Amino acid sequence: MTTRVRPRRGDPALGSIALVALGLYVLFIVIPVIMSGWKSLTNENPLLAQADFVGLSNYTEMTRDSDLAASLSFTLLLAGAVTIVANVVGIGFAMLLNRTSLSYRMMRTVAFLPQVLSGVVVGYVWRYILARDGILNNVLVSLGIIGEPITWLGSPRLAMFSVGIVAAWVLTGFTTVVHLAALQSIPVELYQAALVDGAGRWQRFRRITFPMLAPGTTISVTISLITMLKLYDIIAVLTSGGPANSTQSTALYIIQLAFTDNRYGYASAVAMLLLVVSIVIALSVTALLRRREVDL
Amino acid sequence: MSRSRIAPQVAPAPPRNRRAWTRKGHLVSAGLIILAFVSPIYLTIVNAFKTQDQIIRDPAAPPVPPTTQNLTDALARPDRIVQIGLTNSAVTVVVSVLLIIPLGAALSFWLSRRPARLRRIILAGFAAGLMIPPAVILLPTLRILTFLHLDHSYAGLILSNVGGGYLSFAVFVYSGFLRSIPGEIIEAATVDGAGTLRIWRTIVMPLLRPATATVAIFLSLWIWNDFMNPQFILGPLHGQTITTGLYLSVGQYSTNYAQLFGVMLLAAVVPVAGYLALQKQFIAGLTSGATK
Numbered sequence: 001m002t003t004r005v006r007p008r009r010g011d012p013a014l015g016s017i018a019l020v021a022l023g024l025y026v027l028f029i030v031i032p033v034i035m036s037g038w039k040s041l042t043n044e045n046p047l048l049a050q051a052d053f054v055g056l057s058n059y060t061e062m063t064r065d066s067d068l069a070a071s072l073s074f075t076l077l078l079a080g081a082v083t084i085v086a087n088v089v090g091i092g093f094a095m096l097l098n099r100t101s102l103s104y105r106m107m108r109t110v111a112f113l114p115q116v117l118s119g120v121v122v123g124y125v126w127r128y129i130l131a132r133d134g135i136l137n138n139v140l141v142s143l144g145i146i147g148e149p150i151t152w153l154g155s156p157r158l159a160m161f162s163v164g165i166v167a168a169w170v171l172t173g174f175t176t177v178v179h180l181a182a183l184q185s186i187p188v189e190l191y192q193a194a195l196v197d198g199a200g201r202w203q204r205f206r207r208i209t210f211p212m213l214a215p216g217t218t219i220s221v222t223i224s225l226i227t228m229l230k231l232y233d234i235i236a237v238l239t240s241g242g243p244a245n246s247t248q249s250t251a252l253y254i255i256q257l258a259f260t261d262n263r264y265g266y267a268s269a270v271a272m273l274l275l276v277v278s279i280v281i282a283l284s285v286t287a288l289l290r291r292r293e294v295d296l
Numbered sequence: 297m298s299r300s301r302i303a304p305q306v307a308p309a310p311p312r313n314r315r316a317w318t319r320k321g322h323l324v325s326a327g328l329i330i331l332a333f334v335s336p337i338y339l340t341i342v343n344a345f346k347t348q349d350q351i352i353r354d355p356a357a358p359p360v361p362p363t364t365q366n367l368t369d370a371l372a373r374p375d376r377i378v379q380i381g382l383t384n385s386a387v388t389v390v391v392s393v394l395l396i397i398p399l400g401a402a403l404s405f406w407l408s409r410r411p412a413r414l415r416r417i418i419l420a421g422f423a424a425g426l427m428i429p430p431a432v433i434l435l436p437t438l439r440i441l442t443f444l445h446l447d448h449s450y451a452g453l454i455l456s457n458v459g460g461g462y463l464s465f466a467v468f469v470y471s472g473f474l475r476s477i478p479g480e481i482i483e484a485a486t487v488d489g490a491g492t493l494r495i496w497r498t499i500v501m502p503l504l505r506p507a508t509a510t511v512a513i514f515l516s517l518w519i520w521n522d523f524m525n526p527q528f529i530l531g532p533l534h535g536q537t538i539t540t541g542l543y544l545s546v547g548q549y550s551t552n553y554a555q556l557f558g559v560m561l562l563a564a565v566v567p568v569a570g571y572l573a574l575q576k577q578f579i580a581g582l583t584s585g586a587t588k
Contacts, residue, residue, distance in 0.1 A: 013493035018406035021399035021463065022418070028459030029425045032436035039436070093333075096326045103323060107330045109575050113337055116571040118521035120539045121564050124546060124556065125336045135339065135355045169336070174582075181583030230429035233523035237543065251431035258435050259528070271432040282427045 033275065040269035047262045058269035068270060070245060071253040072277070078164055078249065079228035079281075085168040086224055090175025091213065095205075097176070098183045108180065115173035123237025126166045127153070130238075156246030159239050163247045166234055171227065175220045182216025183209070218289035225285060229278045250274045344561035348554040366558025373545075378562050381541030385566075388450060388526075388537060389519045392457040393512055399458065400466025400511065401504055405496050407467075408474045419471060425464030430524050433460070438528060448534045453526060457519055466511045469581075473507035474500075510581030513574055520567055538563045 040058055044051035062068055097108050114122065129136050130152035137149035152162045190208050199207065232251045235241060241248035241256070248256070254274065257267035331338075335356075343351050344366055345359035370378050407415045437456050438447060446452030477500070485495045501508070526537040536544060542563045546556055571578060 013491070014402055014406055014496050015492075017399065017402040017493075021403040021467075024399070024455070024459030025422070025425070025463055027440065028437060028456050029428065029433065029461065029464075030421070031440065032433035033428065035436035035439065036432060093329075096322075096329065099322075104326070107326060108579075109572070110334050111330055112575075112579070113334060113568065113571070116517065116567050117337070117564055118523065118539050118542075118567070120521075120523050120543050121340075121560055122336075124542070124560060125340050128553065128556070129336060129339065138355070169333075172333070177579055177582055226427055230431065232431060233521075233539075236523070251429055254431045255434070255524075255528075264435060267435060271435070274429055275432045278429055278432075279424065279427050 036268045036271050036275070038268075039265055040272045042265040042268075044264040044268075045262050046264065051265070054265070058266050061266065062269060062273060067245060067248070068250075068253065068273075071248045071250045072273075074160065074247065075229060075231075075250045075274075076277075078160070078167065078231070079225050082164050082167045082171060082228050083221055083224040085164070086171035086175045087179075087217065087220055089168070089172050090220065091179050091210075091217075093172065093176040094179035094183050095209070098180060108177070111176050112173040114170045117170075119170075119233030120237050122166065122170055123234045126162075126169075127238055130162055153239055154243060156244055159243055159247050163235055163238060166238060167228060167231060170234070171224050175224065178216045178220040179213055182213045186212045214289070214293045218286065218293060221289060222282060222286050226278065226282055229274070229281065250277075340557060340560055340564065343553065344557040346554065346557075348552060351553045351557070366554045367562065369555060370558040370562055375545075377536060377541040377545045378538070378559060381536050381538035381563070382566065384450070384535055385520055385537040385539070388454055388457070389516050392454050392462070392519050393515050395454070395458045396462055396466050396515060397508060397511060400463055401470050401501060401508070402496060403463075404467050404470035404474055405500050406492075407471065409492075419467070422464045422467045425461045426468070428461060430461065434524065434528055441529065447529070448531045450530070450535075453529045456525060456529060457522075460525075462515050462518065465514065469507050469511050470504060473504055477503050506580075506584075509577050510584070513570075513578055513581060516570070517567055538566075 041053060041055060042051050043054045043058070093111060097104050097111065117125075128134055131137075132149050132151050132154070134152075136152065137146070140146045141149060150158065153159045186209065190212070191204060194204050194208055230251055231249055232255070235247055235249055235252055239247045241252045250270065251274070254267050254271050257263045257270060261267075339355065342357070342359050343355060345362040345364065346357075347363055347365065350357070350359070407418060410418075437460070441447040441449075441452040441456065444452070444455075446455060481499065481503070482495055485499055490498070521539060522537075523539045523543070526540045527543070530536070530540065532540075532544065542559060545559060
């Protein structure tokens, strides 16, 4: 590749800036991916000072690794569930806020705010809310909805659910704005024609709004999935992957393998798996949703 | 939960004489839903201005009377974690973005003048960069930085920001935008004898200004909020950004909510203020990609 990417006659200077950019990208994306691929075939462990070529044994170990299976299924479940919830709520919010007056524009601004906060801040705010003596339990107990305070982050099931709610809360700002833009690009004539034909609200949503949102939904769903597949900061603060590893995403598992267990080789193999899973999901979901757009 | 939020839109159309009332009803219900949605942010703000006692007694109440003690306490910490964190984050963001913008724009313009096949291959490579989870390349990135003697340094953090996934985003925004610029403008300048670098500087960059705004706004936010890279590239002992500083300092506050909210408000105030100031450009940049 590098031999072909050469500045042509007449633009040496621009070409050299472009080459610097390309070089940095190769150095910090392409080479790291190749290095991960290579290290995944070794048993590198800096503590044991070993780095022998072990072939595919890391990959065969992955098939027997129940922690990996748990982290991968949690990651996929989280990505799927949060993508669906954030986009359904986002479409709902977009329709709710699709008016032009100042109050609605202000509400739109506010609804996007969770996206602006860092995952670390989000994690701490929600840890406070979800604590056993936290405000959520106080409200629910005082309303008589629950008798006993619930340990939202204390049991595996509930912790998984809580992480999902927090992630969906963050993503919904984004899905709302994208769907609002898509809503505003729908021609009014379509609704007028539907009204003439006597279509009710549900029919107008089902037959016009929802399909016309498709291009926005493609972007929104794809980016939601990619975001969730790499989710690290919110979980690191909220649960650190616990209790009992129940909320350990694959990204967290890679970090644990590399920095706690010092198993660089195996961590690299898991990284390669996450890389392949992420790219396959992103590409196939995009292709699928694009086809839906074309079908219209 | 989601279903009830859609309900106001799906409800049957009201008779004409009730229009004004339903308009108000819609506004009120939308307001309540959004208020519930952002209540965690409300809690952060009000509790930052309350004493520990007030927070525990009535966490959702407005701060009456408000106290700035939490903020002054946070700023008076002997380790100066807020001041140092804010400075370090600002430097990282500014230097990273000032490097990514010209590199991304120049590469995109240069690519736009290459044969279609080469351009497609390189752009596909950059698309992959958007999909790679940072955890996947973190370990080799640390090795490369160690090899360059830039590990545990801001130079290393900035360099990996510049070369990593953020550059993908810049190249994508710029490449998409360049497609909408008519080739004649650039050809005319070429005929006039301008070199490519000069055309890029004096003609293309000004035309790309809206794209530059999008790139600058989003990259600033992401780099400011980034946690994984500063946590591992800088390491715990080599100075903090505001996110890692918050993470390290907050452990001590597990029960001192007044202090926690004080530091958190100071950590969140820069991106939130930036967003509120630039929200028009922010939303425009976000949606131009979505409706393309």
